[in-house]
Amino acid sequence: MGYIQGMDSRRGTVFGTEDGRVAIRFVRLLPHPPEKVWRAITDPGQLSAWFPAVVELDVPAGAALLFGVTDEQRRRYGMSEGSSGRMLRNEPPSVLEYEWAGEILTWEITGTTDGSRLVFTNVLSDPTAAGPAAAGWEAGLEVVEAQLGGRPITWNPLDRAEELASRT
Template structure:
């Protein structure tokens, strides 16, 4: 799998994970907002969720209107906040998966490492395509560039090898 689209690896507990690394010319606080602010999340995250909650809090991931229309999804899912250490680490469980966002300041801006530990190993390809499409939106948002594409369309294009 293309490194930009994530590196797939096995975890110590026998599951499969995907890791993405991005070097971003923005301070950690700005990157943190891009991955936690509901207004910014709405443009790319595959659910509606409030992530500004204390560790141990329950999370509800609602279905977006686009997901209802495109995929016929109607039910949301639940999770739990595992770590919330602005602007460095955000980790939560979502429907049996673990999502970890680690932001480290660099002389040039930030290093973002995103890891998704999957509950279903066969989902690695589609999940990687979806997260890559989302990260493309995050990078555009951070750079002040307009998002002129639909991230779900882009994910499908990436999953098909585009």
């Protein structure tokens, strides 16, 4: 995994899990209250600007999830089928954890004196995907930060992910 060593914290930190898988963790300090950050990672309208699937996350733990293909994925990659998963934890506004196509995604939000600390961890099903996955999530988190700050999204997160991936 030498190719991962050069990744800085903004790009995520790659590490091995106790069960032998590979995970990427991102930490963002955000000057917004936990409830606002929660909406940014769960509201379908906000998700549509950055999340790589169409999904309804406002479901209880144990519920099945369907991750649909976005219009952009259809156009760009010819994708036609979504995938499934399930909600593992849904504890607004602090913990959102779900399984998606064999991967575990965990969003943890903690209030701070200046806003929130967001920790996002993606346990991968394919360890060789760490570089491209990190680039994709970094691009998505850039959109989340812009949304939270009220800044217009003037870029395509898929283009940005490809740009970031080419740097690894």
